[in-house]
Structure formats: C-alpha cells, structure tokens
Amino acid sequence: MRICIFGAGAVGSHFVVRLALSGHDVSCVMRGPHLEAVKANGLTLRVGDAEFKARINASDDPAALGPQDVVISTLKATGVGALATGLTPLLRDDTAVVFAQNGIPWWYDIGLSADHPPPPDLGFLDPGSNLRSAVARDRIIGGVIFSSNEVTAPGVVANLSPERNMLLIGECDDRSSERIGRLRAALEGASITSAPVARIRETIWTKLLTNMSMSVLCLLTGLTARGVRDDPALQEVIPRLLEEANAVAQSCFPGVKRLTRSGPAPDHKPSILQDYELGRAMEIDVLVRAPAAFARAADLPTPMLDLMAALAIRQARDKGLYQG
DSSP states (O other): OEEEEESOSHHHHHHHHHHHHTTOEEEEEOOHHHHHHHHHHOEEEEETTEEEEEOOEEESOGGGTOOOSEEEEOOOTTTGGGHHHHSGGGOOTTOEEEEEOSSSOTTTTTTOOTTSOOOOOOGGGSGGGHHHHHSOGGGEEEEEEEOOEEEEETTEEEESOTTOOEEEEEETTOOOOHHHHHHHHHHHHTTOBOOOOSOHHHHHHHHHHHIIIIIHHHHHHTOOHHHHHHOGGGTTHHHHHHHHHHHHHHHHOTTSOOOOTTSOOOSSOOHHHHHHHHTOOOOHIIIIIHHHHHHHHTTOOOHHHHHHHHHHHHHHHHTTOOOO
C-alpha cells in the first residue's frame, strides 16, 4: 500500500519504520531538524537493544509525496487543523484518512448511530469547520493509538512500550468495510496490533477515561501516572475522580470498561504533562473541555472533573500554551 503518515513525530515515526520495513511504500510529512536528519540519514527506530533503520520519502510539503492509498494523521489535536490545507495533494478519489489522536475527535458526530445520546456542540474542535469542508465523510476513519514513544534525537525514535503497540481503527459509522480489513492486515503485518473493534467511539472513550482523569492529575501534580496512583495524599481523591469519569463515558457507551485505581500505571509522564513541560501547545480541548461538555449534555454532576478542568486550563494559559 501507499501510506503517508502525516505528522511523523514520535508515534508517527515509529509506525513509519515498521510499515516501511514490512514492504509498504511509506512516506511522511514532518518538519524541522527531525525532517533534515531523516533526509540525510533515514529514520531509526530503537526498541530495547534492537535498532531498525529505514530510508523514507519525507517532506514538509505534502505535494512532494503524491497521491496515497491511505493517509494516517498522527498529529496532535492542536495541530490537526493543518490537514485542512495539506491533505489535497495526497488524495485520490478513494483515499482514506485515518485520524489517530487523543481525546474526542472533531468528526465525533459524523456518522453517529441513532442509539447514541445527542452529543454536545463540539464546534470548538474544528474552528470555522475547516476540516469538515476539506474531508468528506466517506474518507474518515477513526483511530486510537496505544503506544509510548519518544524522539530521542533528530531522526531517532525510541519505542517505550514494546509489549503494547496498537492502532485500533474503524469507520466513522462503524460499518464493516474492505478497506478497514486491508489496513488492519497491513498494520498487523508490520507488528502494529490492530484488533477488530465494533464501535470506534467506544474505543475512544476507553482511552479517554485515563486521559481525562489520571493524566490531567499528572499535569496538576507533575507526577508520573504511577506516582499519582501511589501517592498517599491522593488515595481518597482518585476513586471519586474515576467515578465521575466512568459515569461520563458510560452515559455514551454503557459497555465501556470501568477504570479503577488498581489498574496498570506506567512510570512515565503522560503526553499532556510532557507538552506542558516542553512548552508545546496542549490538548486541553479534546481531553478536558470536550468530556466536560458531554457531562453537561448528560446532566451529570462532575465537581471533581470540573475543578481539575479549571485548574488545567488556568495552568496552560499561564504558560501561554492554551488560548481557548
């Protein structure tokens, strides 16, 4: 397959190497020193003591890469608006676009099944409806990533979760399709787990449960996920926080598995805290504001989540990392 990874940072670069080495024609849109290093020396993936290298067609200009079978956006939610202008040169009539990001996606209400409760107004996730204008409904594939990676030097990415690297995908209307089957097969062949999912939004909420609660608590405390879970001062706080988060998710999908304090907690900082510490634009809207909007739409009292949201927004604004 001809596959373009749009926004090849840490996660995207990991996927680029695996897909390229499994025989696909892979290109990527990236920028800055990472791009210059890849142009000069290729892209290196390190997994433990193993090292994998791939020569990649990379550019900061999508027009240089040509039409693709699939475009996989691994841009953060704060940068996904770049697709509105950058996608066109990559598209054929049947090119699918996978939106693989954290949190509630801009397309959440598109193709939504009739049995889903009416969602809140999510227009703030796509200001000016630029993405809705640029991306037709029949191109949209939802994606949820479970993989921890870090760009350790320009042109070099380290995979920190060798036992858990997944990209779960589904049509925006949850129908079965041949293209989903083909893409899952390509991912599995590249050692990227992609098990079938019945409803992609339920999978989105499954990951969001952690991001909207424990990850935000990491941001506010500066602790790793394990540090938060094990902090004696937070032992009575966490269950109340998770109870609210579970209630919001289950108001949309009653079958979402409940998140509990006893679950696994990696000893690393979640992306929202990494972004804060590195001075990068923060995914406040998709991880904080959007879940709060769903809680209001369901008439659910969420005082813990509301307080954390207000503090997270204030903290991000004070550092100039959020303008909402």
